[in-house]
Amino acid sequence: MQTTFNEVQKFLLSGTTAEIAQKLLGKRLCFQTKTGVMTAFIVEAEAYIGPKDQAAHAFQGHRTPKNEPLYHEAGTIYIYQMRTQLLLNLITQKENDPQGVLIRAIQPEKGLTQFQKNREVHQLFELTNGPGKLMQAFGIPKILKGSRLNEGPLSLDLQNFKTPAVIKVSGRIGVPNKGIWTNEPLRYFVAGNPYVSRMRKRDIDSKNYGWQ
DNA sequence: GCTACGATATGCT
DNA sequence: GCATATCGTAGCA
Incomplete structure (x- = not known):
């Protein structure tokens, strides 16, 4: 059973954007390629x-x-x-x-070889621990x-997901000098997951990667 | 056309 | 931590 667009849209309309960013943690992203499907769990958003958000591209209704x-509408992809x-x-x-919600980091599941082929790194966790890196x-x-x-x-898979043991909150990254918006707690991540950007080594939960 | 600059990544200190 | 690479787009002439 695959998640339909309507189900995804309903999910993306089911609360404030901050709540949805939080709910997206542990959900599965799927990308269909010629060679097969690649999947990964969202660990940071x-x-x-x-x-009204000074850090957003739509600040003051800016539209281009x-x-x-x-x-x-909800469910649209913005790159x-x-x-x-x-x-x-x-x-x-x-x-x-x-x-909208910016996907900042993911944990690869299926197709790891393809992930590593697309982006060669020395450290495994460096593979997808940043928004540009995961793309x-x-x-x-x-x-x-x-x-x-x-x-x-x-596609977004709402049926197969993991549940974070602890969700942490912080100010958004790369948003300096934007008044309250710099420190507004709008960044959510799975505590202890090694794929989260700027994760310190001693904070990593090497046993469960922060999942329940 | 020309210029400034950004929701980053990386490498060096 | 801090500099810097490097590119598409907006904003203006």
């Missing part, structure tokens, strides 16, 4: 709260072709390019309510910007 997908990296966002809320490891193309989840190669 940040919420961006629309026009570049961030247009932000204004689309932002920063320098040479791509960043993956899932749109939450209704049409014209530009909110490279997955090999997700920018063309998916503006398309919908579960209708193309990229």
Whole structure:
């Protein structure tokens, strides 16, 4: 049984964007490639709260072709390019309510060989512990910007998921000098999971990786 | 056209 | 921790 677009959309409308960012932890991302399917669990996500959020691309209703997908309905994929990296966002809320969740880190499950082929690293945990890194490891193309989840190669699986033992909260990364928005607790991650960005070695739960 | 700059990654100190 | 690589896009002329 596969998750449908309608189910994903319902899920992405089921609370505030901050709540959804939190609920996304442990959910499974699937990417269909020519050679097979690659899957990974979300371990870190940040919420961006629309026009009032100084750190969001839709701050003050800013709207251009570049961030247009932000204004689309829940379940739309928004890919932002920063320098040479791509960043993956899932749109939450209704049409014209530009909110979304930035996927910051994942834990690979199936297709690990393909992940490592796409992105060679010395340390395994370096593979997907950052927003640009995970896009490279997955090999997700920018063309998916503006398309919908579960209708193309990229889908969100709500049936097979893990449950975080402890969810931690912090201010968002890379958001300096933005008043209260710099420290607003809108970043959520699985405590102890080694794939979370900026995770300190001694905080890693090497037994369960932070899962229940 | 030209310029400034960003939700980063990496490598060096 | 801090500099810097390096690229698409917006904003303006």
